[in-house]
Amino acid sequence: MIDLKALREDPDRFREGARLKGIPADIDRLLALDERRRSLLAEQESLRAEQKKIEKEIGPALGRLMGRLKGAQGEERAALQTEAEGLRAKPAALKEKIQALDAALAQVEPELEALALEVPLPPDPDVPVGESAAQNVEIRRWSPEGFDPAEPFEAQRGFAPLAHTELMRAHAMVDFERGVKLAGSRSYALTGDGMRLHQAVLRYALDFITDRHGFSPTGVPVLVREEAMVGTGFFPAGRDQxxxxxxxxxxxxxxxxxxxxxxxxxxxLHQDEILDEADLPMRLATVSTCFRREAGAAGKDTAGLYRIHQFDKVEQVVICRADEAESRRWHRAMIGIVEELLRSLDLPHRLVQCCTGDLGPKNADMVDVECWMPSRGEAGPSGAPRGDWGETHSASRLYDFQCRRLNMRYRGESTGGKTVFCHSLNNTVAASPRLLIPIVEMHQTKDGAILVPEPLRPYMGGRERIG
RNA sequence: GGUGGGGUGGCGGAGUGGUUGAACGCGCCGGUCUUGAAAACCGGUAGGCCCCUCCAGGGCCUCGCGGGUUCGAAUCCCGCCCCCACCGCCA
Structure with missing residues (x-):
């Protein structure tokens, strides 16, 4: 959620932000509704203030009247009753007006709230402008000794690479057919060493972020209430997903x-909480099963383990003070963790600065990490794919967009007693089985075996190779 | 599935129609004391919205949510949501 005050002060910033992101947002309507709401509220408040004042005056008077009424007879009684009714009439009239304003507000507020939830966080000024992922900008890349994604795999390794689908099938690591039988398209079953490798990656990643980088391992529900989806900014935009x-x-x-x-x-986890500044930053990591409908992706990446409905992911999250510099530092640090992890697995990868059009509603800045996947991309001269980068990680910087929706605040020395919305960031640590694609494809041998990257071996019973 | 209990401030926990936005305790902040700290004592301490350029100040809302009764509701009535306990079933 954006800050409505900020919107009022500088609507153009939000108009422009929405435009750059290519996300429709009716800012004018929102401003009009906000204006209307505030004027109704102001009117209602002054009526309420008057009502309260009158009540305080009438209350005791009415009490006395009622007391006298008890002992009164005949004409005196009638007069007292008239007087009491007169006293009551005034606040009653106010009440009616207030209720009418209530009704007017009830007409305005739902639409206002719905619209406010749709306004995206404007991209940061240093995010390159672009319409789609095609305009994303490479920041840097890394490859292990002896391999360069710019050159053909075959020329460097002396054999044509097999795709992960073939490799994993050959070693009985995956069963696509039965997966589909069981759960429909984009489903799969991991088998044998496929399941072991999958678990090895996840466990390695969790240990990595926990032991080496001090994140707190945390298990969380994957079946949640709608407010968590709205709060984290996935709804309403991502309802279909x-x-x-x-x-x-x-x-x-x-x-x-x-x-x-x-x-x-x-x-x-911490929605609706006021955190102690001393407890920040909170660094959390979880491993969880992730479910995605992939609506609108029909026909895209249908083969293999790239785009699937269910996978497992180690995720890192940082909740820190509302300080842009600190936020940016964490963003770099979280990306650095992933780079370190991928280097340890000898996987060629690159960092991509996402352009404005590739950002979702909730982030001000997003850096994707892509791994080299020999089986992706168009066919080369030999008929085999040339290989291509495939997104495996995504690091987002959100300012207070999420925490505002989640009502997650902190208080402490730097806030002067006030409560302030936290900043949040998130990044993948490892998502599998997608990450298995570069792992098995990059570590395949001429004879069709797969070398287990050294850090994963302890999680594979010490095995050095599959096949 | 059955039965019962309950949702109050940062936390715990009182409060069943009238200066109760809310006792008390904890926590936190400030002060006294102390070489320093602790303890003790004294004082302070809810969140949000709106008006106001800022400051200062003012107003309103909020005791799960929505409606109702009433001059007046945390307190009474109706509906909804959520949580907990026990029993049954079960991974």
Missing amino acids: AYRVAETDRGGGQDLWLTGTGEVGLMG
């Missing part, structure tokens, strides 16, 4: 939603 568990259909109080990332659970 989430699986709904329709408990209301069977008489339940409310529906639940399957989360598409551990970020929802980690961030939702």
